[in-house]
Amino acid sequence: MKFEDKFSLPSEWLSDESKQIVESCREIVEKEIFPVRQELDEDWKEHKIYEKLLKKLMLDFGWQCAPWPKEYGGFELDTITYCLCLEEMDRGDSGLATAADCGNWAFMPIFAPYPNEVLIKKFAPLACQTKKLFVGCAAITDERSGSDVENIDGTHGQYIATTAELDGDEWVINGHKLWPTNSGGVADLFAVFCTTNPGVQDDASFAIIYVPADTPGVRQGDPYQKAGMSGDKNGDVWFENVRVPKENRANLKPGDDAKAARLFMNAGNIGASAQALGIMRNCYELVKEWCDKRVVGGKILKEHSMTAGVLADIAMMIEVSRSDTYMKARMMDNPDAYGIDPAGKEFLAKTRANKLFVTDQMTIIINKAMDLMGSHGYAREGHIEKHWRDSKIISLWMGGRGLAKLDIARWFYDCKTF
Numbered sequence: 001m002k003f004e005d006k007f008s009l010p011s012e013w014l015s016d017e018s019k020q021i022v023e024s025c026r027e028i029v030e031k032e033i034f035p036v037r038q039e040l041d042e043d044w045k046e047h048k049i050y051e052k053l054l055k056k057l058m059l060d061f062g063w064q065c066a067p068w069p070k071e072y073g074g075f076e077l078d079t080i081t082y083c084l085c086l087e088e089m090d091r092g093d094s095g096l097a098t099a100a101d102c103g104n105w106a107f108m109p110i111f112a113p114y115p116n117e118v119l120i121k122k123f124a125p126l127a128c129q130t131k132k133l134f135v136g137c138a139a140i141t142d143e144r145s146g147s148d149v150e151n152i153d154g155t156h157g158q159y160i161a162t163t164a165e166l167d168g169d170e171w172v173i174n175g176h177k178l179w180p181t182n183s184g185g186v187a188d189l190f191a192v193f194c195t196t197n198p199g200v201q202d203d204a205s206f207a208i209i210y211v212p213a214d215t216p217g218v219r220q221g222d223p224y225q226k227a228g229m230s231g232d233k234n235g236d237v238w239f240e241n242v243r244v245p246k247e248n249r250a251n252l253k254p255g256d257d258a259k260a261a262r263l264f265m266n267a268g269n270i271g272a273s274a275q276a277l278g279i280m281r282n283c284y285e286l287v288k289e290w291c292d293k294r295v296v297g298g299k300i301l302k303e304h305s306m307t308a309g310v311l312a313d314i315a316m317m318i319e320v321s322r323s324d325t326y327m328k329a330r331m332m333d334n335p336d337a338y339g340i341d342p343a344g345k346e347f348l349a350k351t352r353a354n355k356l357f358v359t360d361q362m363t364i365i366i367n368k369a370m371d372l373m374g375s376h377g378y379a380r381e382g383h384i385e386k387h388w389r390d391s392k393i394i395s396l397w398m399g400g401r402g403l404a405k406l407d408i409a410r411w412f413y414d415c416k417t418f
């Protein structure tokens with residue numbers, strides 16, 4: 001497959017260094033992931049191939065240094081460069097991209113909106129090196145519900161089931177998390193979303209506390225078998241009287257962890273859209289190659305006007321989705337220029353809208369691509385079916401369509417619904 005990116009890029013906002021980083025990412029993906037992607041689904045449990053690929057990205061490419069501040073040895077990538085790299089990873093394999101992205105995403109609450117110098121100093125030496133994996137895991141989803149944790153502005157932590165109680169200078173954590181990316185034994189550090197005051201609606205009780213995976217009382221189950229996303233291990237994680245120092249809370253000032261969680265959701269929404277764009281672009285490449293060569297009714301497929309119309313729809317959806325995604329990425333990095341708070345409700349509504357729209361386009365594009373490729377798109381070797389199985393969860397995670405719509409309606413229409 002010949003690499004081609006005809007879609008508009010936010011070039012004005014990209015430095016030469018950023019372009020080089022994205023190019024290096026693409027080279028690794030094309031050299032290491034594309035040749036083996038047919039074998040990856042069988043590797044969902046053992047992760048023999050996946051572990052090597054994760055090391056290629058996190059260590060050889062240096063992805064685990066990507067979000068950390070430069071003064072601590074990180075790359076401090078801007079959101080646009082970060083998202084363009086995610087696009088490239090998702091062109092290859094969205095499960096692996098999810099593992100690599102969430103491995104970093106879990107640290108976001110200690111970077112912004114209020115940098116926590118104590119925790120940055122504590123964890124940076126482990127992350128900002130390229131010899132040994134240091135993978136994060138955002139443990140949000142409770143057994144009871146994921147949305148109830150993520151519905152920050154609806155229920156304000158009232159239904160969070162995982163608890164943290166202060167005992168002297170230590171937090172004592174109890175709870176049962178399901179699904180977090182990089183569970184199943186991959187992660188080194190959990191960001192545990194919990195409450196210090198169960199059953200109470202109060203942003204001050206919303207807590208994000210960092211727990212090393214080898215802390216006594218942390219127990220993990222086997223990875224679940226899923227429709228796709230095999231590169232991402234998801235399983236149960238139990239926290240039973242787990243003790244960590246008081247300083248491991250992302251923000252010590254009451255209410256600031258809820259703000260950090262909102263900013264974290266915003267970054268997650270933009271990242272999810274970038275992931276969807278990577279899948280959409282790969283569908284475009286596959287379909288273009290197919291329609292350039294396939295002859296039906298004595299004519300190359302793309303020269304049938306009916307096909308050309310479908311191809312135009314695919315290009316249109318990618319072009320528009322990309323423009324809005326990088327607009328949101330730019331807003332994240334330059335909030336003052338846009339008059340927004342990157343941890344605020346307005347931006348949450350707007351990033352939710354972006355993710356909902358872009359992932360909807362992704363689903364439509366995958367279906368259209370499969371229509372055009374017929375049974376070849378449905379076959380393993382056609383690659384489209386892999387995107388079909390992998391992609392659905394991108395619109396479901398972080399509270400799914402239901403919570404996304406609530407956040408949008410609450411800000412744009414001042415709805416009180418929760």
Ligand SMILES: Cc1cc2nc3c(=O)[nH]c(=O)nc-3n(C[C@H](O)[C@H](O)[C@H](O)COP(=O)(O)OP(=O)(O)OC[C@H]3O[C@@H](n4cnc5c(N)ncnc54)[C@H](O)[C@@H]3O)c2cc1C
Nearest residue numbers: 140141145146147179180181397398399400401402403418
């Ligand atoms: C590949 C993969 C990766 C994942 N990664 C992570 C991760 O890194 N960390 C993590 O913690 N979890 C992760 N998850 C879990 C995922 O984020 C949750 O499953 C998701 O947030 C939804 O939670 P739930 O399944 O408990 O559904 P529920 O919260 O029970 O929601 C059920 C339905 O109700 C809707 N809904 C939500 N709120 C409302 C409301 N107020 N009113 C009406 N309807 C509502 C939802 O949209 C959904 O349709 C992952 C899952 C997968 C499969």
